Amino acid sequence: MVKWFTAILGYYLFRLPGAILGFLLGSFIDNLNSSGGGARTIFRDISRQQVSPADFELNLISLCSIVIKADGNVTQRELDYVRQYFVSTYGKEKANAIFRTFNEINKNREISAQRICTYLNQRTRYEVRLQLLHFLFSIAKADGSVSQFEIDKIREIAGYLRVALRDFESIKAMFIKSADNAYKILEIDKSATNEELKKAYRTMAKKYHPDRVNTQDEAIKKGAEEKFKQVQKAYEEIQAERGIG
Template identity: 70%
Template structure:
Protein backbone atom coordinates (compact mmCIF):
# COMPACT_ATOMS: atom_id res chain seq x y z
CA UNK A 1 0.00 0.00 0.00
CA UNK A 2 1.06 3.58 -0.61
CA UNK A 3 1.27 4.46 3.09
CA UNK A 4 3.79 1.71 3.90
CA UNK A 5 6.04 2.66 0.96
CA UNK A 6 5.87 6.34 1.94
CA UNK A 7 6.62 5.52 5.57
CA UNK A 8 9.63 3.40 4.57
CA UNK A 9 11.05 6.05 2.27
CA UNK A 10 10.48 8.75 4.86
CA UNK A 11 12.22 6.70 7.56
CA UNK A 12 15.24 6.04 5.33
CA UNK A 13 15.73 9.78 4.74
CA UNK A 14 14.50 11.40 7.98
CA UNK A 15 14.24 8.48 10.41
CA UNK A 16 11.25 8.68 12.75
CA UNK A 17 9.75 12.08 11.73
CA UNK A 18 9.96 11.06 8.07
CA UNK A 19 8.32 7.69 8.74
CA UNK A 20 5.41 9.32 10.53
CA UNK A 21 4.84 11.93 7.86
CA UNK A 22 5.26 9.39 5.07
CA UNK A 23 2.70 7.12 6.68
CA UNK A 24 0.38 10.09 7.23
CA UNK A 25 0.56 11.21 3.61
CA UNK A 26 0.38 7.68 2.21
CA UNK A 27 -2.65 6.85 4.32
CA UNK A 28 -4.41 9.88 2.93
CA UNK A 29 -3.86 8.61 -0.60
CA UNK A 30 -5.08 5.13 0.35
CA UNK A 31 -8.20 6.70 1.81
CA UNK A 32 -8.87 8.50 -1.45
CA UNK A 33 -8.77 5.17 -3.32
CA UNK A 34 -10.97 3.32 -0.86
CA UNK A 35 -13.97 5.09 0.65
CA UNK A 36 -14.44 2.12 2.92
CA UNK A 37 -10.94 2.37 4.36
CA UNK A 38 -12.03 2.01 7.97
CA UNK A 39 -8.51 1.09 9.04
CA UNK A 40 -7.15 4.48 8.01
CA UNK A 41 -6.17 6.74 10.92
CA UNK A 42 -7.64 9.77 9.14
CA UNK A 43 -11.12 10.65 10.29
CA UNK A 44 -13.84 11.13 7.69
CA UNK A 45 -14.58 14.67 6.60
CA UNK A 46 -18.09 15.96 6.01
CA UNK A 47 -16.99 17.19 2.60
CA UNK A 48 -14.91 15.78 -0.24
CA UNK A 49 -11.19 16.27 0.35
CA UNK A 50 -8.61 15.73 -2.36
CA UNK A 51 -4.95 14.71 -1.87
CA UNK A 52 -4.00 18.14 -3.24
CA UNK A 53 -6.02 19.75 -0.42
CA UNK A 54 -4.10 17.74 2.12
CA UNK A 55 -0.71 18.43 0.55
CA UNK A 56 -1.36 22.16 0.57
CA UNK A 57 -2.43 22.17 4.21
CA UNK A 58 0.65 20.19 5.19
CA UNK A 59 3.09 22.36 3.24
CA UNK A 60 1.31 25.42 4.63
CA UNK A 61 1.95 24.21 8.17
CA UNK A 62 5.60 23.65 7.29
CA UNK A 63 5.76 27.14 5.77
CA UNK A 64 4.35 28.71 8.94
CA UNK A 65 7.24 27.24 10.93
CA UNK A 66 9.85 28.07 8.28
CA UNK A 67 8.70 31.73 8.20
CA UNK A 68 8.37 32.05 11.98
CA UNK A 69 11.61 34.08 12.18
CA UNK A 70 10.33 36.61 9.66
CA UNK A 71 11.98 35.17 6.55
CA UNK A 72 12.30 31.90 4.67
CA UNK A 73 15.19 29.89 6.09
CA UNK A 74 16.77 28.05 3.16
CA UNK A 75 18.18 25.20 5.28
CA UNK A 76 14.77 24.47 6.77
CA UNK A 77 13.13 24.78 3.36
CA UNK A 78 15.63 22.31 1.90
CA UNK A 79 14.85 19.88 4.74
CA UNK A 80 11.14 19.93 3.85
CA UNK A 81 11.83 19.82 0.10
CA UNK A 82 14.05 16.76 0.49
CA UNK A 83 11.34 15.02 2.46
CA UNK A 84 8.68 15.76 -0.18
CA UNK A 85 11.02 14.57 -2.95
CA UNK A 86 11.59 11.30 -1.08
CA UNK A 87 7.84 10.86 -0.64
CA UNK A 88 6.41 12.02 -3.98
CA UNK A 89 9.31 12.02 -6.37
CA UNK A 90 11.08 15.05 -7.80
CA UNK A 91 8.46 16.11 -10.36
CA UNK A 92 5.50 16.14 -7.99
CA UNK A 93 7.55 17.72 -5.21
CA UNK A 94 8.60 20.48 -7.59
CA UNK A 95 4.95 21.15 -8.42
CA UNK A 96 4.12 21.41 -4.73
CA UNK A 97 6.98 23.78 -4.09
CA UNK A 98 6.09 25.82 -7.16
CA UNK A 99 2.77 26.50 -5.46
CA UNK A 100 4.68 27.30 -2.28
CA UNK A 101 6.86 29.83 -4.09
CA UNK A 102 4.02 31.50 -6.02
CA UNK A 103 1.21 31.41 -3.46
CA UNK A 104 2.17 30.39 0.07
CA UNK A 105 5.62 31.94 0.42
CA UNK A 106 4.51 35.58 0.28
CA UNK A 107 1.08 35.21 1.90
CA UNK A 108 -0.07 35.30 5.48
CA UNK A 109 -1.23 31.80 6.37
CA UNK A 110 -3.79 31.18 9.09
CA UNK A 111 -2.27 28.70 11.53
CA UNK A 112 -5.67 28.27 13.12
CA UNK A 113 -7.36 27.34 9.85
CA UNK A 114 -4.64 24.91 8.74
CA UNK A 115 -4.23 23.23 12.13
CA UNK A 116 -7.99 22.94 12.61
CA UNK A 117 -8.25 21.17 9.27
CA UNK A 118 -5.61 18.63 10.30
CA UNK A 119 -7.00 18.25 13.84
CA UNK A 120 -10.30 17.02 12.43
CA UNK A 121 -8.53 14.33 10.38
CA UNK A 122 -5.77 13.03 12.65
CA UNK A 123 -5.79 11.00 15.86
CA UNK A 124 -4.18 12.58 18.91
CA UNK A 125 -1.03 10.43 18.84
CA UNK A 126 -0.47 11.37 15.19
CA UNK A 127 -0.84 15.05 16.07
CA UNK A 128 1.92 14.55 18.64
CA UNK A 129 4.17 13.08 15.94
CA UNK A 130 3.30 16.02 13.68
CA UNK A 131 4.71 18.33 16.37
CA UNK A 132 7.88 16.20 16.35
CA UNK A 133 8.15 16.83 12.61
CA UNK A 134 7.65 20.59 12.98
CA UNK A 135 10.32 20.80 15.68
CA UNK A 136 12.65 18.78 13.42
CA UNK A 137 12.11 21.37 10.67
CA UNK A 138 12.82 24.20 13.10
CA UNK A 139 16.05 22.55 14.22
CA UNK A 140 17.26 21.78 10.67
CA UNK A 141 19.46 24.90 10.79
CA UNK A 142 21.02 23.82 14.09
CA UNK A 143 18.82 25.55 16.66
CA UNK A 144 15.16 26.19 17.44
CA UNK A 145 14.54 29.93 17.84
CA UNK A 146 12.17 31.52 20.35
CA UNK A 147 9.91 32.66 17.51
CA UNK A 148 9.72 29.10 16.16
CA UNK A 149 8.89 27.74 19.61
CA UNK A 150 6.08 30.27 20.00
CA UNK A 151 4.68 29.46 16.55
CA UNK A 152 4.75 25.69 17.14
CA UNK A 153 3.19 26.29 20.54
CA UNK A 154 0.39 28.21 18.82
CA UNK A 155 -0.10 25.38 16.32
CA UNK A 156 -0.15 22.84 19.16
CA UNK A 157 -2.97 24.80 20.76
CA UNK A 158 -5.04 24.70 17.56
CA UNK A 159 -4.28 20.97 17.26
CA UNK A 160 -5.62 20.65 20.81
CA UNK A 161 -2.42 19.06 22.11
CA UNK A 162 -2.10 19.06 25.90
CA UNK A 163 0.45 21.68 27.04
CA UNK A 164 2.40 19.18 29.13
CA UNK A 165 2.69 16.94 26.06
CA UNK A 166 3.89 19.93 24.04
CA UNK A 167 6.56 20.77 26.62
CA UNK A 168 7.67 17.16 26.75
CA UNK A 169 8.17 17.07 22.97
CA UNK A 170 9.88 20.46 22.94
CA UNK A 171 12.35 19.26 25.57
CA UNK A 172 13.63 16.68 23.08
CA UNK A 173 14.72 19.49 20.73
CA UNK A 174 15.41 22.46 23.02
CA UNK A 175 17.92 21.70 25.76
CA UNK A 176 17.60 23.34 29.18
CA UNK A 177 18.64 22.72 32.78
CA UNK A 178 15.30 21.15 33.62
CA UNK A 179 15.07 19.19 30.37
CA UNK A 180 14.67 15.78 32.01
CA UNK A 181 11.92 17.10 34.27
CA UNK A 182 9.97 18.53 31.36
CA UNK A 183 10.15 15.22 29.49
CA UNK A 184 8.71 13.49 32.58
CA UNK A 185 6.13 16.30 32.86
CA UNK A 186 7.07 17.10 36.48
CA UNK A 187 8.40 20.21 38.23
CA UNK A 188 12.10 20.45 39.08
CA UNK A 189 11.10 21.05 42.71
CA UNK A 190 9.26 17.71 42.88
CA UNK A 191 10.27 15.23 45.58
CA UNK A 192 11.97 11.94 44.73
CA UNK A 193 8.68 10.12 45.32
CA UNK A 194 6.89 12.52 42.97
CA UNK A 195 9.56 11.98 40.31
CA UNK A 196 9.19 8.21 40.64
CA UNK A 197 5.41 8.52 40.40
CA UNK A 198 5.73 10.74 37.32
CA UNK A 199 8.06 8.20 35.72
CA UNK A 200 5.59 5.35 36.37
CA UNK A 201 2.81 7.48 34.87
CA UNK A 202 4.85 8.22 31.74
CA UNK A 203 5.78 4.55 31.38
CA UNK A 204 2.09 3.65 31.42
CA UNK A 205 1.36 6.43 28.95
CA UNK A 206 4.14 5.78 26.44
CA UNK A 207 5.16 2.15 26.84
CA UNK A 208 4.99 0.60 23.33
CA UNK A 209 2.82 -2.24 24.66
CA UNK A 210 0.25 0.34 25.78
CA UNK A 211 -0.05 1.93 22.35
CA UNK A 212 -2.69 -0.23 20.71
CA UNK A 213 -2.35 0.41 17.00
CA UNK A 214 -1.51 -1.38 13.76
CA UNK A 215 0.28 1.70 12.43
CA UNK A 216 4.01 0.91 12.40
CA UNK A 217 4.99 4.59 12.33
CA UNK A 218 3.01 5.28 15.49
CA UNK A 219 4.59 2.24 17.18
CA UNK A 220 8.05 3.57 16.33
CA UNK A 221 7.06 6.95 17.73
CA UNK A 222 6.00 5.35 20.99
CA UNK A 223 9.29 3.45 21.20
CA UNK A 224 11.34 6.63 20.67
CA UNK A 225 9.30 8.56 23.21
CA UNK A 226 9.66 5.71 25.72
CA UNK A 227 13.45 5.76 25.30
CA UNK A 228 13.49 9.51 25.94
CA UNK A 229 11.43 8.98 29.12
CA UNK A 230 13.87 6.33 30.32
CA UNK A 231 16.88 8.55 29.60
CA UNK A 232 15.27 11.48 31.41
CA UNK A 233 14.57 9.36 34.49
CA UNK A 234 18.12 7.99 34.50
CA UNK A 235 19.51 11.55 34.31
CA UNK A 236 17.45 12.60 37.33
CA UNK A 237 18.52 9.49 39.21
CA UNK A 238 22.18 10.35 38.63
CA UNK A 239 21.61 13.98 39.56
CA UNK A 240 19.84 13.14 42.81
CA UNK A 241 21.65 9.92 43.65
CA UNK A 242 18.69 7.63 44.20
Protein backbone atom coordinates in the same frame (compact mmCIF):
# COMPACT_ATOMS: atom_id res chain seq x y z
CA MET B 1 -17.71 -10.13 20.03
CA VAL B 2 -19.94 -7.14 19.56
CA LYS B 3 -22.68 -9.10 17.75
CA TRP B 4 -23.49 -11.23 20.81
CA PHE B 5 -23.61 -8.23 23.09
CA THR B 6 -25.98 -6.34 20.78
CA ALA B 7 -28.10 -9.48 20.29
CA ILE B 8 -28.55 -9.91 24.05
CA LEU B 9 -29.27 -6.23 24.50
CA GLY B 10 -31.79 -6.33 21.64
CA TYR B 11 -33.54 -9.35 23.15
CA TYR B 12 -33.73 -7.63 26.54
CA LEU B 13 -35.34 -4.55 24.98
CA PHE B 14 -37.49 -5.98 22.17
CA ARG B 15 -37.41 -9.77 22.62
CA LEU B 16 -36.82 -11.93 19.52
CA PRO B 17 -37.08 -9.17 16.85
CA GLY B 18 -34.65 -7.06 18.86
CA ALA B 19 -32.24 -9.97 19.22
CA ILE B 20 -32.19 -10.51 15.45
CA LEU B 21 -31.64 -6.84 14.68
CA GLY B 22 -29.00 -6.60 17.40
CA PHE B 23 -27.14 -9.59 16.00
CA LEU B 24 -27.14 -8.12 12.49
CA LEU B 25 -25.95 -4.72 13.73
CA GLY B 26 -23.23 -6.33 15.85
CA SER B 27 -22.05 -8.44 12.93
CA PHE B 28 -21.76 -5.30 10.82
CA ILE B 29 -19.65 -3.61 13.50
CA ASP B 30 -17.45 -6.70 13.92
CA ASN B 31 -16.77 -6.76 10.16
CA LEU B 32 -15.77 -3.11 10.16
CA ASN B 33 -13.48 -3.62 13.15
CA SER B 34 -11.74 -6.61 11.58
CA SER B 35 -11.15 -4.75 8.32
CA GLY B 36 -9.85 -1.63 10.08
CA GLY B 37 -6.81 -3.33 11.58
CA GLY B 38 -4.90 -2.81 14.84
CA ALA B 39 -6.36 -0.66 17.56
CA ARG B 40 -8.87 1.07 15.28
CA THR B 41 -12.53 0.60 16.21
CA ILE B 42 -15.81 1.47 14.59
CA PHE B 43 -16.56 3.82 17.45
CA ARG B 44 -13.43 5.85 16.77
CA ASP B 45 -14.13 5.95 13.04
CA ILE B 46 -17.69 7.15 13.58
CA SER B 47 -16.63 9.88 15.98
CA ARG B 48 -13.66 11.12 13.92
CA GLN B 49 -13.33 11.47 10.18
CA GLN B 50 -10.05 10.10 8.84
CA VAL B 51 -7.70 12.40 6.95
CA SER B 52 -6.41 10.94 3.68
CA PRO B 53 -2.63 10.37 3.42
CA ALA B 54 -2.34 12.91 0.59
CA ASP B 55 -4.18 15.59 2.55
CA PHE B 56 -2.16 14.88 5.68
CA GLU B 57 1.16 15.16 3.87
CA LEU B 58 0.13 18.40 2.21
CA ASN B 59 -0.98 19.92 5.51
CA LEU B 60 2.22 18.72 7.16
CA ILE B 61 4.44 20.47 4.64
CA SER B 62 2.23 23.59 4.83
CA LEU B 63 2.83 23.81 8.58
CA CYS B 64 6.55 23.30 7.93
CA SER B 65 6.50 26.29 5.59
CA ILE B 66 4.84 28.47 8.23
CA VAL B 67 7.45 27.57 10.86
CA ILE B 68 10.40 28.03 8.49
CA LYS B 69 9.19 31.53 7.59
CA ALA B 70 8.45 32.50 11.22
CA ASP B 71 11.78 34.24 11.89
CA GLY B 72 11.88 35.90 8.47
CA ASN B 73 15.11 34.06 7.68
CA VAL B 74 14.60 30.98 5.53
CA THR B 75 17.91 29.13 5.52
CA GLN B 76 19.03 26.60 2.94
CA ARG B 77 19.71 24.12 5.75
CA GLU B 78 16.07 24.25 6.81
CA LEU B 79 14.86 23.80 3.24
CA ASP B 80 17.32 20.95 2.67
CA TYR B 81 16.24 19.30 5.92
CA VAL B 82 12.57 19.38 4.94
CA ARG B 83 13.27 18.00 1.46
CA GLN B 84 15.68 15.34 2.74
CA TYR B 85 13.25 14.28 5.43
CA PHE B 86 10.36 13.95 2.99
CA VAL B 87 12.54 12.07 0.48
CA SER B 88 13.85 9.63 3.11
CA THR B 89 10.36 9.13 4.51
CA TYR B 90 8.20 8.94 1.39
CA GLY B 91 10.69 8.27 -1.39
CA LYS B 92 11.97 10.73 -3.99
CA GLU B 93 9.09 10.38 -6.46
CA LYS B 94 6.33 10.82 -3.88
CA ALA B 95 8.19 13.61 -2.07
CA ASN B 96 8.59 15.55 -5.34
CA ALA B 97 4.87 15.15 -6.04
CA ILE B 98 4.05 16.52 -2.57
CA PHE B 99 6.31 19.54 -3.12
CA ARG B 100 4.85 20.23 -6.56
CA THR B 101 1.30 20.21 -5.19
CA PHE B 102 2.35 22.40 -2.28
CA ASN B 103 4.01 24.94 -4.59
CA GLU B 104 0.93 25.16 -6.79
CA ILE B 105 -1.38 25.75 -3.84
CA ASN B 106 1.05 28.17 -2.21
CA LYS B 107 1.01 30.34 -5.35
CA ASN B 108 -2.75 30.76 -5.31
CA ARG B 109 -3.57 31.31 -1.65
CA GLU B 110 -2.08 32.26 1.69
CA ILE B 111 -1.42 29.38 4.07
CA SER B 112 -3.52 29.64 7.23
CA ALA B 113 -2.23 27.72 10.26
CA GLN B 114 -5.58 28.05 11.99
CA ARG B 115 -7.50 26.64 9.01
CA ILE B 116 -5.09 23.71 8.67
CA CYS B 117 -5.25 22.91 12.39
CA THR B 118 -9.03 23.09 12.45
CA TYR B 119 -9.09 20.56 9.61
CA LEU B 120 -6.62 18.27 11.41
CA ASN B 121 -8.42 18.53 14.76
CA GLN B 122 -11.51 17.01 13.19
CA ARG B 123 -9.62 14.11 11.62
CA THR B 124 -6.67 13.14 13.82
CA ARG B 125 -6.17 11.82 17.32
CA TYR B 126 -4.45 13.86 20.02
CA GLU B 127 -1.36 11.63 19.92
CA VAL B 128 -0.85 12.37 16.21
CA ARG B 129 -1.05 16.11 16.87
CA LEU B 130 1.67 15.74 19.53
CA GLN B 131 3.88 14.14 16.88
CA LEU B 132 3.17 17.05 14.56
CA LEU B 133 4.62 19.47 17.11
CA HIS B 134 7.66 17.24 17.55
CA PHE B 135 8.21 17.28 13.79
CA LEU B 136 7.82 21.08 13.59
CA PHE B 137 10.43 21.57 16.32
CA SER B 138 12.82 19.28 14.45
CA ILE B 139 12.30 21.43 11.33
CA ALA B 140 12.96 24.62 13.31
CA LYS B 141 16.19 23.18 14.71
CA ALA B 142 17.49 22.03 11.33
CA ASP B 143 19.76 25.09 11.12
CA GLY B 144 21.27 24.36 14.55
CA SER B 145 19.02 26.44 16.81
CA VAL B 146 15.39 27.33 17.41
CA SER B 147 14.64 31.05 17.38
CA GLN B 148 12.11 32.71 19.67
CA PHE B 149 10.00 33.54 16.61
CA GLU B 150 9.86 29.86 15.72
CA ILE B 151 9.00 28.89 19.30
CA ASP B 152 6.18 31.44 19.35
CA LYS B 153 4.83 30.20 16.02
CA ILE B 154 4.89 26.55 17.11
CA ARG B 155 3.20 27.55 20.38
CA GLU B 156 0.51 29.29 18.34
CA ILE B 157 0.06 26.16 16.21
CA ALA B 158 -0.10 24.05 19.38
CA GLY B 159 -2.96 26.24 20.56
CA TYR B 160 -4.82 25.76 17.29
CA LEU B 161 -4.23 21.99 17.61
CA ARG B 162 -5.67 22.09 21.15
CA VAL B 163 -2.49 20.66 22.63
CA ALA B 164 -2.18 21.17 26.39
CA LEU B 165 0.50 23.64 27.49
CA ARG B 166 2.28 21.01 29.61
CA ASP B 167 2.58 18.75 26.57
CA PHE B 168 3.90 21.63 24.47
CA GLU B 169 6.53 22.42 27.13
CA SER B 170 7.50 18.75 27.33
CA ILE B 171 8.13 18.52 23.58
CA LYS B 172 9.88 21.89 23.57
CA ALA B 173 12.28 20.62 26.26
CA MET B 174 13.35 17.82 23.92
CA PHE B 175 14.85 20.43 21.56
CA ILE B 176 15.75 23.40 23.74
CA LYS B 177 18.07 22.58 26.64
CA SER B 178 17.56 24.38 29.95
CA ALA B 179 17.78 23.75 33.68
CA ASP B 180 15.90 20.67 34.86
CA ASN B 181 15.31 19.65 31.25
CA ALA B 182 14.67 15.98 32.01
CA TYR B 183 12.01 16.94 34.56
CA LYS B 184 10.27 19.16 32.02
CA ILE B 185 10.14 16.31 29.53
CA LEU B 186 8.46 14.10 32.13
CA GLU B 187 6.18 17.00 33.18
CA ILE B 188 7.14 16.94 36.86
CA ASP B 189 8.91 19.27 39.31
CA LYS B 190 12.42 18.57 40.54
CA SER B 191 10.97 18.18 44.03
CA ALA B 192 8.92 15.14 42.93
CA THR B 193 9.42 11.98 44.98
CA ASN B 194 10.90 8.83 43.46
CA GLU B 195 7.44 7.29 43.42
CA GLU B 196 6.03 10.33 41.62
CA LEU B 197 8.93 10.08 39.17
CA LYS B 198 8.11 6.46 38.35
CA LYS B 199 4.43 7.29 37.95
CA ALA B 200 5.26 10.22 35.65
CA TYR B 201 7.49 8.02 33.52
CA ARG B 202 4.79 5.35 33.14
CA THR B 203 2.28 8.04 32.18
CA MET B 204 4.57 9.68 29.62
CA ALA B 205 5.76 6.36 28.19
CA LYS B 206 2.16 5.37 27.64
CA LYS B 207 1.23 8.75 26.13
CA TYR B 208 4.19 8.84 23.76
CA HIS B 209 4.40 5.16 22.87
CA PRO B 210 4.60 4.78 19.06
CA ASP B 211 1.69 2.32 19.11
CA ARG B 212 -0.58 5.12 20.35
CA VAL B 213 -0.11 7.12 17.16
CA ASN B 214 -1.96 4.58 14.98
CA THR B 215 -1.10 6.23 11.68
CA GLN B 216 0.24 5.07 8.33
CA ASP B 217 2.27 8.27 7.87
CA GLU B 218 5.98 7.46 8.08
CA ALA B 219 7.04 10.97 9.15
CA ILE B 220 4.79 10.84 12.20
CA LYS B 221 5.82 7.27 13.03
CA LYS B 222 9.49 8.30 13.08
CA GLY B 223 8.70 11.26 15.30
CA ALA B 224 6.85 9.03 17.73
CA GLU B 225 9.80 6.67 18.03
CA GLU B 226 12.21 9.56 18.61
CA LYS B 227 10.00 11.18 21.23
CA PHE B 228 9.55 7.89 23.06
CA LYS B 229 13.36 7.55 23.22
CA GLN B 230 13.61 11.06 24.68
CA VAL B 231 11.20 10.14 27.47
CA GLN B 232 13.24 7.04 28.29
CA LYS B 233 16.47 9.06 28.21
CA ALA B 234 15.03 11.70 30.56
CA TYR B 235 13.94 9.04 33.03
CA GLU B 236 17.32 7.31 32.98
CA GLU B 237 19.07 10.65 33.45
CA ILE B 238 17.07 11.42 36.60
CA GLN B 239 17.57 7.87 37.88
CA ALA B 240 21.35 8.28 37.52
CA GLU B 241 21.19 11.71 39.17
CA ARG B 242 19.31 10.27 42.16
CA GLY B 243 21.19 7.00 42.27
CA ILE B 244 18.11 4.84 41.87
CA GLY B 245 17.52 1.85 39.62
